Amino acid sequence: MSENIYDVIIIGAGPGGMTAAVYTSRANLKTLLIERGVPGGQLQNTEEIENFPSYDHIAGPDLAQNMFVHALKFGAEYEQANVKEIVDEGDVKIVHSDSQTYKARAVIIATGTKYKKLGIPGEEEFSGRGVSWCAVCDGAFFRDKELVVVGGGDSAVEESVFLTKFAKKVTVLHRRDRFRAQPILVDRMLKNEKIDVVYNTVVNEIVGEGKVNAVLVENIKTSEVTTFPTDGVFEYIGMNPVSDFVRDLKITDQEGWIITDDRMKTAVAGIYAIGDIRKDAIRQVVTATGDGCVAAIEVQHFVENLKEQLAGSLS
Incomplete structure (x- = not known):
């Protein structure tokens, strides 16, 4: 050889x-x-x-x-x-x-x-303009902004805490009624005053003009669809x-x-x-x-x- x-x-x-x-x-x-x-x-x-x-x-x-x-x-x-x-x-x-x-x-x-993608309208259009899969890479661009994190595993929970170093507020949207992340990570997240959690909720669309302005979210138990204002979306769904x-x-x-x-x-x-x-x-x-x-x-x-x-x- x-x-x-x-x-x-x-x-x-x-x-x-x-x-x-x-x-x-x-x-x-x-x-x-x-x-x-x-x-x-x-x-x-x-x-x-x-x-x-x-x-x-x-x-x-x-x-x-x-x-x-x-x-x-x-x-x-x-x-x-x-x-x-x-x-x-x-x-x-x-x-x-x-x-x-x-x-x-x-x-x-x-x-x-x-990273998996949500596969929803607006996701590709606003990639790099408010939609991200990397808090470490992009978190600093959202100083004093309001953000959404989608997911319920370790990554979603850990990165939501990380994003509070920059963001004014982080809202975690989770499709289930409990997190599958490690309990120590969930406890740390829930104690963070900058983080809100919305359960039983999915994102149907990402909307904006030139950059992300909001997400259309649906409560999977009531089927109610609402517009949730946000400056950025971080996806951690697997x-x-x-x-x-x-x-x-x-x-x-x-x-x-x-x-x-x-x-x-x-x-x-x-x-x-x-x-x-x-x-x-x-x-x-x-x-x-x-x-x-x-x-x-x-x-x-x-x-x-x-x-x-x-x-x-x-x-």
């Missing part, structure tokens, strides 16, 4: 992918880490992490930078590219990006998720897997989540998946890093066995 073939290509530089890069490069595997955006994944959109061992609190972007430096410490290479397709050719995996083609003996997929580029490999379920065993193996030998992209994953930083460790060790064994087989066939 040519020397330009990597032992492993890791697609996605979130916590899982960067952990895998530490382990594979430290094991002297020729490693390439590919990321389409900024290293860190959802960490870049998280104001504060409180449950990662050794840090009682750390800013998400700071933790991402620490991980990235560590990921490259043992010789892993890094490329910024958008992977379009993986082709399985048995002993070699072909990875096509938007600018280049790479070859590897094994691939670890760590592409994570992207995540979708970033897996379109592997659809031809048939390693996902119908929704696009990659199916693995407990050793991070997919249905294709030599291809592994870790972190939030996995079906039924517990979507936490610490579990993604654990997945990265497991996959990296499995890849080490896989590549060593493959090299032994190739050496035997040539002798």
